[in-house]
Amino acid sequence: MEPGLLKSADWPALIDVYFFLGGIAGGAFVIATIANLLDGERYRDVVRIGYYIAFLAVTPGPILLTVDLGVPTRFLHMLMVSKPSLAIGMDAVTVGPFHLKPFSPMNAGAWALLGFSLFAFLAALDVFLEHRGGRSMRTLRVVVGVIGGFFAFFLAAYPGVLLGATARPLFVGAHWLGALFLAVGASTGGAAIALVLSVLGGQRGDALARLMRFTAFALIVQLAALALFVLTVSTTGSAGIARALAQLIAGSYGVPFWLGAVVIGIVVPLALQFAGVVRKTAPAITALMSLLILVGGFAVKYVIIAAGQAT
Amino acid sequence: MARTLAMFTDVSLCIGCRACQVACKQWNQLAPEEPEWTGTYQNHHHFTDKSYRLVRFFEETDDKGQIKQWHMMSDVCKHCAQAGCLEACPTGAIYRTEYGTVNINQDICNGCRYCVSACPFGVVAFNHDTGTATKCTFCNDRIHNGLGPACAKACPTQSIKFGFRDDLAVVAKKRIDELKTLGYKDAQLYGEDSSGDLGGLNAFFLLLGKPSVYGLPEKPKLPQRNVVVDSLLSIGSALVVALGGLVAFRGRGGQGGA
């Protein structure tokens, strides 16, 4: 690809925030669901905080998108228009005013956002009611958690797939962005829950430790996906792509990439985890580690999107 | 679908006069804009929301540094048979007309700009005034009324030809043969062939050198072809993460406990 020819969407940082929050929401939701499935009682706090975070993190999504698009009704066009055309793309499905375009990750993502928002709301409502002394509807929670979980994965991963389906040199040959964004969602989702739990304190048993273990695991997946992303991009051979990658890892984005995304976001937290520091001095260190993961998670998305758009 | 229409831009006949650029502006009533310094006669680096045609200028020198050729290429939306912008569009605003051209319905477009970054040729541009994406419409109103696009009509040397795609392909191939006999050994068609990701371009070109001479990708890709692989890898990583979660939260007591 010739970079001089191509244009960028020039999405503002607003979109990065949405992608970041969407990842946290998805990650937190999935963690809560898994914890609930395995032992809802024992991981009650993880489940509750997880679902709350999922709901709170997804709620700004449509608002952020609408702000970016300018006119509120325009967001709806992602899903429906008065009379959709059939001539709008590969395997597009239209039902009444609605349309689904499986090869447009943005369209699919909009549906996922809608679906997830519904389930995140139900799950949050459920844990809220239970917390306020109401009875939990266990079966319903499982159903909401499992179905919502699929949407959650989708929400976390689709921005990466979306970027990968553009002509931007940094993205067009990269196949691991979806996986990377999903892993970041998991790690930041876990970190977000951990941060809240460590701040609130008083959590029971080993839930936080297990959460941190999971988060560390997600970080390893994140590191692997990031490495695979760089590797696939670097092996595509095109001069334009090589220039874009060089900008990311050595050019004007090099410092935030290595320092933010890699060192702060992955290496330091993992080091803390494996050094066993967390175990001894929680919760302050847990909170710090979570913060680093969150910062790093934002950094990795931000720096990749910025570099991809600029080069 | 009706018979596909196309534009065939023969660079060997282009005199770089930019009549096409202005005719396009006039017909589509596009506002003027201050030009950018490009170091050549070209007035913008890229297509803009107010310039749907863009003549690109490239100087080619020989190994002695002497001017060998001054390439001028009137570039335009390719109206790809498989169009990155159309596939990317989340709203269905970008649609394919019955003539095979790709058009943006300005009422439906919601301004997400996804198409802008999804076009493998950098064609689609965002109009900040209307908040919508714009590009060459192939003079949709004209072709629906039996007239050719304004650019092709204005072109002084008939470097831009307009007609049915299959007819133009015949013309183009004949022209290539002629040019080869006249000694233009690097002359080649770009986008006429329907193999490749984009399934052929409905605005195709005759170039006098390799596509890279004109800043064009040798093998343009349809970015949406990545969706399947990227999604599978995402699902794979989702499974790994889920598994990790199950492992982390399963069982009693444990190593992770405080």
Add this chain to the structure above:
Amino acid sequence: MSLSRRDFLRYGMAAASSAAASGTIDLSPVEAAATSLRIKEAKAFPGVCPYCAVGCAQLIYVKDGKIVDIEGDPDAPHTEGALCPKGSSTYQLSLNERRITRCLYRAPGATTWDEKPLDWMMAEIAQRVKKTRDATFVEKVRVGARDVTVNRCEGIAWLGSSVLDNEENYLIAKLSRGLGLVNLENSARLCHSATVPALGATFGRGAMTTNLIDVQHADVIMPTSNWAECHPVSYKWVMKAKERGAKIIHVDPRFTRTSATADIWVPIRSGTNIVFFGGLIRYAIESKKYFHDYVVAYTNASLLLDPQFKTPTDLDGLFSGFNPAIRSYDQSTWKFELDADGYPKKDPTLRDTNCVFQRLRQHYSRYTPEMVERVCGIPKELFLKVADIYCSASGPDKTATASYALQLNQSTNGVQQIRALCMLQLILGNVGRPGGGVVALRGHSNVQGATDFGTLYHMLPGYPAEPLQGPHPTLTDYLEKTTPKGGYWVNNPKFVVSLLKAWWGPAATKENDYAYDYLPKREKADAYSHQHFTIGMLQKKVKGFICMGQNPAVDSPNAKMVRQGLRNLEWMVVVDLFETETASAWKEPGIDPTSSQVEVFYIPGAPAAEKDGSITNTMRMAQWHVKAVEPPGEARSDAAFIVDLGNRVKALYAASKAKKDRPVLDLVWDYQPQGPKREPTMELVLKECNGYATEDITDKDGASLYKKAEPLKTFGHLRDDGSTACGNWIYGGIYPEEGKNLALRREKAKAGDYLAHGWGFVWPANRRIIYNRASADPSGKPWSEKKKLIWWDAEQKKWVGNDVPDFPGTMAPDAPRAKDGPFKGVSGTDAFIMNPHGLGQFFASIVDGPFPEHYEPFESPTHNLLSKVQNNPVAKVYNVGDLNKLGTPDRYPYILTTYRLTEHHAAGMSRHVPWLSELFYGHFAEIGPEMAKELGIQNGDMVTVETPRAKIRVRALVTERIKPFMINDKKVYQVGIPWHWGYQGVMKSARGDITNDLVASLGDPTTFIQESKALLCNVRKEA
């Protein structure tokens, strides 16, 4: 289009409706509107593009009284519906926020414009004209022993315009002569004035010999102009020839967009074209590639010259008869040896050492390939390759076309540079034949027409000379001295008398020599040209100035001096579309406006789309455009201004009994202004130009030929007894019957008529390729089947073929020289009927020599390698002291050449059009990488370019396309600067320094055209 329009229309409609029925495309309101065509219900008016002289026919679509679209007329045979960027932006000449639609007045010393009513403005202007005329009028002067009535007013200058219509130029020519104005010019002076004498002296008419459509039949095409960039739509015919396999050789100092399409680019140092063409002529002769039979039959090559005549080969750079004291030639030795009948003696073998051919050969013997290399900077091998290709396109079945424009014109050797090209075409037998000819590419839409209609100080409409006080005191003197003994110009008295009748009607009688005294008489041949009178403004001799559709503040040479001249005026009228630099010279940035006392009247004008009239394109084709919409506000046509002014001045003189005011009062000036804006009826003007009977005319048998006031069918019917009136004889036949306007014809080309005789009107007599008698051999048969155009049909006893014969239609090829009548002196083989001997002229009297000889530009990097005479010895150097200092290579080491770009035009229009202004980033200078490196200049840096006259700031565009030359074995860099920019303009990119400030005040000796292609400059990177 590879499908017929009709088929596609049908197809398109069907497909659209079926798609709508199936509902697959949802067209919301905007989209639905988008697929309804805005020109569908609009009315289409015939228009003509007002920019260059290709004259692209347009359709102006009007809906609800508003222009909604302007595009090319697809039926036009010469353009096939195409338009260049300028033509495509014509819409913005009418619909433009910068358009001035109210009258603006600037009081002396004021710092702002005031809006004033049109009526007030016109009244004031008429009074200024009267006042200055009365103050500076010269009625009689003493010449020798007699008083000569000269009726001359030198205090006012009028700049007509080559962007105004024919009729408007005619009205200016008529009114200004009626007022006695002699400072009368149009922009043709600055761009193509050298064309007229060069082509005229060689072929007989000062106009392009061929037709653009015919260029496609050439085997080799040699543009010596930047054809593709400056006349893009006509370049389609070059590209068509190229598609067929024709070779394109581009001769230009710079590698341009034309070079990019050419097979061979020949870089040539500006101002050395005579050496290049002379080298080709020498090559054609020495390699025997010239078209011998053609040359013998149709040129004056075989005529014998007076042995006293000497060439620069004999006299080291001078022709015989040079008088250094007055820097001029005594031409008494420049003549033929005559036989008993007074005709030149001939040697058809071309062997006589005194025949023109041998003298020509001797003259160009010095123009060797080595000399071409050293003077022009063209490598010898390249020259020989080009010479072989070009000269091989000659003979019975091959032809070559050559174009030229300002590279040849704008030089102190302007006429001779063009002459040299004409002679090359003549010796190769390329004139009057299909695929041949000299393509004179004019820059403005109506350069040809403005020239034809005499808004030039030295000639009247239709090319009779404007009389001089010395040789032409009376009509008899005038006719005797300006009418040749043979050739079609023997009819000159008919043209002149009919013109006088058209102007002064009943007041022009046989008794008063048809009011010949009314015509202003020039003092001398070199007065009143554009540069002359701008200097007159500077020196406050010219006090009033009317400027229409031209922008001398930017366009004229030594423009900085010109602007000072404008500020020195007492009053100035500007009629234009936009606020030009001329109109605003008093508030030029950096100048204190109060320092200028010029009173300025700005009258808003109208572009072609808003008025009726005809424009003659570069191939002599007049096309009529119809008013599509009313001009906005107080704007109105230029014709309305001229006619209104004429009426008001006449009214001011109404009470006068003075003899000097009779020319004004007797001027026939009834153009029936109509409507609220008092627009004159333009068909009346056209009819007057065409010619009409002033009384009932009968033939010798008493049968009625014409009723009084009936239009004449042809200029062949003009008479010299006052019974016909004709404003411009060469346009005779354009309006052959009442209501029949042939310029308005728009018939598509029919099969077998590729020259499309049904489209517009081509002077003379709708002949598309002139001198076409030469397309047949002396016996009347086509030279070859491939190159046939017209031929003699022995059965029908007339000339037939694909064009109107430019020859007496029934004169047989073996006809002897006519003894009398309209074709006196013409024989059956005299293809060049306008010339006195009916022959193409290698040898012709031009003030700087009968054969073109190379002299260096006044600013040159080298001494003249051909002779000891450095510069044209008779060229005009204007004496304005320090304002016209010339540079030398030690201080100004770089060659500077100026030029035009496709996207911009003369400085009054394109920079006010946003769609054009956005196509270039701004003003720039093109320099080569080597020079840039030496000076540390990067692409995009600001640089200062300096000549002894001025310095300007521009952006450097560093490009491989600009190359240094090896001149006399020394490397010389060149700098190229387009000249469009000025301080007015619609956007940042449209404003910049004025290139013509750099240009010197010099003039070709024949036409006083400036030297703006070959200068010296210095360049500095801006700190």
